[in-house]
Amino acid sequence: MKPNEEKQSIVILGGGFAGMRAALDLAHYLASDEDFEIILVDRKDYQTYYSGLYEAATTEHALIDAKKVKRTVAIPLDEVFAKTKVKVFKAYIDSIDLDNGKIVTDSRILSFDYLVVAMGPGLEKFSFPLKSLEDAIMIRNRVEDIITKKDSATLVIGGGGFAGAEFAGELYNLIQKECHHHNKDAKNFKLLVVEGGTSYLPGLPENVSRMVGLRLQSLGIEARFSTLITEAGKDYIMLNKTERVDCDLLIWTGGVRAVKLPLINCTIDCDKKDRVLISDSLNLRKHERVFIAGDTGGFIDPLTKKAVAQTAQEAIHQGKLVAKNVYRMIKAKPLLPYHPGPTRFIIPVSGKHAILYTQYLVLGGFPGWVTRRGADLRYFLSILPIFKALKLWFFENNVFMKND
Numbered sequence: 001m002k003p004n005e006e007k008q009s010i011v012i013l014g015g016g017f018a019g020m021r022a023a024l025d026l027a028h029y030l031a032s033d034e035d036f037e038i039i040l041v042d043r044k045d046y047q048t049y050y051s052g053l054y055e056a057a058t059t060e061h062a063l064i065d066a067k068k069v070k071r072t073v074a075i076p077l078d079e080v081f082a083k084t085k086v087k088v089f090k091a092y093i094d095s096i097d098l099d100n101g102k103i104v105t106d107s108r109i110l111s112f113d114y115l116v117v118a119m120g121p122g123l124e125k126f127s128f129p130l131k132s133l134e135d136a137i138m139i140r141n142r143v144e145d146i147i148t149k150k151d152s153a154t155l156v157i158g159g160g161g162f163a164g165a166e167f168a169g170e171l172y173n174l175i176q177k178e179c180h181h182h183n184k185d186a187k188n189f190k191l192l193v194v195e196g197g198t199s200y201l202p203g204l205p206e207n208v209s210r211m212v213g214l215r216l217q218s219l220g221i222e223a224r225f226s227t228l229i230t231e232a233g234k235d236y237i238m239l240n241k242t243e244r245v246d247c248d249l250l251i252w253t254g255g256v257r258a259v260k261l262p263l264i265n266c267t268i269d270c271d272k273k274d275r276v277l278i279s280d281s282l283n284l285r286k287h288e289r290v291f292i293a294g295d296t297g298g299f300i301d302p303l304t305k306k307a308v309a310q311t312a313q314e315a316i317h318q319g320k321l322v323a324k325n326v327y328r329m330i331k332a333k334p335l336l337p338y339h340p341g342p343t344r345f346i347i348p349v350s351g352k353h354a355i356l357y358t359q360y361l362v363l364g365g366f367p368g369w370v371t372r373r374g375a376d377l378r379y380f381l382s383i384l385p386i387f388k389a390l391k392l393w394f395f396e397n398n399v400f401m402k403n404d
């Protein structure tokens with residue numbers, strides 16, 4: 001079905017960081033243009049605020065129930081788009097037919113005139129990934145279960161990148177609290193991070209990796225570098241195919257990498273690694289009304305020839321450009337090229353402690369943590385009305401500070 005035969009439709013697949021930004025900006029550009037409608041499709045009716053997932057997965061049961069945890073990391077789409085022309089359609093996207101301009105979902109088929117694909121990186125198949133709110137709640141339940149039933153255990157975090165390092169610090173806090181609550185000795189609950197690279201945060205400057213490593217080491221968190229988890233069983237993992245390690249819980253945080261464009265059922269131009277070839281303006285060469293944004297793209301920076309960081313900031317940056325370019329295409333103006341934004345990271349590492357990294361500044365400890373809280377507020381203000389943004393921010397702070 002075509003949502004409205006009279007109008008041209010811009011369909012945005014995915015209401016994550018990239019898709020939401022693209023939809024909000026397009027709604028702004030086309031606010032008074034009755035010829036266009038904007039439809040955002042997502043399987044969820046909320047955006048997962050990933051940066052809060054580590055905290056969500058490590059909130060203590062006795063203090064915070066699952067409903068409250070959900071409110072901290074699930075931003076309702078209807079609140080974001082309440083006063084805009086964006087129609088939110090909750091459905092699972094089964095396939096994308098570019099040649100015929102159709103999207104097949106589990107409840108209906110949509111037609112599009114312009115398409116933005118912003119469906120994130122796709123899901124990894126692993127025992128306990130941390131990629132969604134459901135994962136966070138499941139991990140939290142599992143950790144409590146282990147501490148209640150056992151006197152000692154080994155919890156392994158697969159991946160010592162951005163996600164693994166932050167999660168290790170938060171998991172440490174949870175173990176301390178749950179052990180205290182259940183009268184267990186926290187020293188008997190070992191945390192091990194397994195990373196394929198030679199240090200934490202491979203790819204970031206050495207001083208940042210060192211700062212993060214020292215902080216986690218001071219908490220007693222063990223790490224194995226240049227090591228791959230080659231097999232995972234019910235109660236063990238194999239390292240580098242040769243070493244067996246007992247493992248009560250394996251949490252997979254790795255795996256953000258360039259992916260094949262999901263669910264497309266026609267031939268499109270790909271490189272040798274099966275990555276979709278995308279123009280400098282973020283649209284497909286053969287289907288120029290189809291734009292790609294966020295982790296789905298797996299972009300390579302034309303200047304550095306390195307993969308562009310798969311972060312929320314970069315996804316937002318791409319969402320903005322895609323919105324501009326769709327609008328420019330409608331107005332028959334030349335498209336703008338994509339330039340990746342500056343590299344900036346804030347890596348929380350347990351408690352009120354975070355490391356801020358920019359090209360010009362590396363800042364550790366409490367000031368880093370304050371900057372992180374500021375970044376959360378800035379993001380909420382960019383998508384929600386001011387009162388709702390402040391409410392969410394205070395609520396998030398109130399819940400997450402209980403972790404510290």
Ligand SMILES: Cc1cc2nc3c(=O)[nH]c(=O)nc-3n(C[C@H](O)[C@H](O)[C@H](O)COP(=O)(O)OP(=O)(O)OC[C@H]3O[C@@H](n4cnc5c(N)ncnc54)[C@H](O)[C@@H]3O)c2cc1C
Pocket residue numbers: 013014015016017018019041042043044046047048050051053054091092093094118119120121130131163293294295296310311312313315
């Ligand atoms: C645990 C975790 C923590 C992170 N922490 C940080 C951080 O602190 N800072 C930072 O900058 N980055 C962080 N990142 C990375 C950042 O979240 C991603 O780079 C960013 O979410 C990418 O945005 P996106 O819009 O491409 O995809 P997403 O935000 O993943 O959005 C994709 C959307 O598409 C929808 N979707 C996908 N497939 C389908 C389908 N078949 N049908 C319907 N809907 C579908 C999903 O429901 C989702 O809403 C983190 C990532 C993870 C997993």
